[in-house]
Amino acid sequence: EAEVAQSPRYKITEKSQAVAFWCDPISGHATLYWYRQILGQGPELLVQFQDESVVDDSQLPKDRFSAERLKGVDSTLKIQPAELGDSAMYLCASRSTGVSQGTEAFFGQGTRLTVV
Amino acid sequence: EDQVTQSPEALRLQEGESSSLNCSYTVSGLRGLFWYRQDPGKGPEFLFTLYSAGEEKEKERLKATLTKKESFLHITAPKPEDSATYLCAVREANQAGTALIFGKGTTLSVSS
Numbered sequence: 001e002a003e004v005a006q007s008p009r010y011k012i013t014e015k016s017q018a019v020a021f022w023c024d025p026i027s028g029h030a031t032l033y034w035y036r037q038i039l040g041q042g043p044e045l046l047v048q049f050q051d052e053s054v055v056d057d058s059q060l061p062k063d064r065f066s067a068e069r070l071k072g073v074d075s076t077l078k079i080q081p082a083e084l085g086d087s088a089m090y091l092c093a094s095r096s097t098g099v100s101q102g103t104e105a106f107f108g109q110g111t112r113l114t115v116v
Numbered sequence: 117e118d119q120v121t122q123s124p125e126a127l128r129l130q131e132g133e134s135s136s137l138n139c140s141y142t143v144s145g146l147r148g149l150f151w152y153r154q155d156p157g158k159g160p161e162f163l164f165t166l167y168s169a170g171e172e173k174e175k176e177r178l179k180a181t182l183t184k185k186e187s188f189l190h191i192t193a194p195k196p197e198d199s200a201t202y203l204c205a206v207r208e209a210n211q212a213g214t215a216l217i218f219g220k221g222t223t224l225s226v227s228s
């Protein structure tokens with residue numbers, strides 16, 4: 001069964017250090033999302049890609065966060081410098097772009113980031 | 117103001133004790149309401165998509181329904197393995213992309 005792959009699963013980093021997360025979506029899925037989920041809350045969108053283009057990054061803290069999807073396949077999310085408040089689960093999801101815009105997104109297992 | 121509100125925040129049931137989870141939403145132009153299940157430390161797992169009022173979908177012990185203002189996730193005769201956080205999300209018509217807007221979830225605990 002096709003899955004969204006994310007790595008690493010867990011990451012502990014010190015405040016002010018740089019950290020990066022990787023996501024490989026389901027093959028053929030043109031739409032890729034990065035979400036952040038704080039413990040006890042629902043996921044919140046950080047950035048959406050359609051192929052290699054950014055569709056929505058209005059909630060991405062651009063002073064410290066960056067995201068890229070250079071060849072329209074896998075994607076990297078970077079934080080530099082990391083802050084204590086960045087501790088959260090970072091989730092990647094992908095979706096097939098069909099005729100209907102109602103098709104569901106499939107999530108990876110996430111990367112649990114702890115900033116100390 | 118939250119666009120997606122789920123209640124209750126937490127629900128404890130005995131095995132076999134049926135109940136319902138609520139998801140109310142305030143968006144202009146619904147392009148789909150989604151239910152996901154999330155186990156601790158894992159990513160959300162897709163359950164259902166509902167598009168229009170009156171629509172219903174079922175999967176094993178779960179049944180999702182939709183009205184113009186809310187959705188219910190009915191759990192019939194739950195088992196301990198149904199314990200998880202259930203997330204409701206909506207896709208809105210007037211937005212830049214197609215991302216989902218999530219509620220905070222309902223954490224269900226089923227004891228034997």
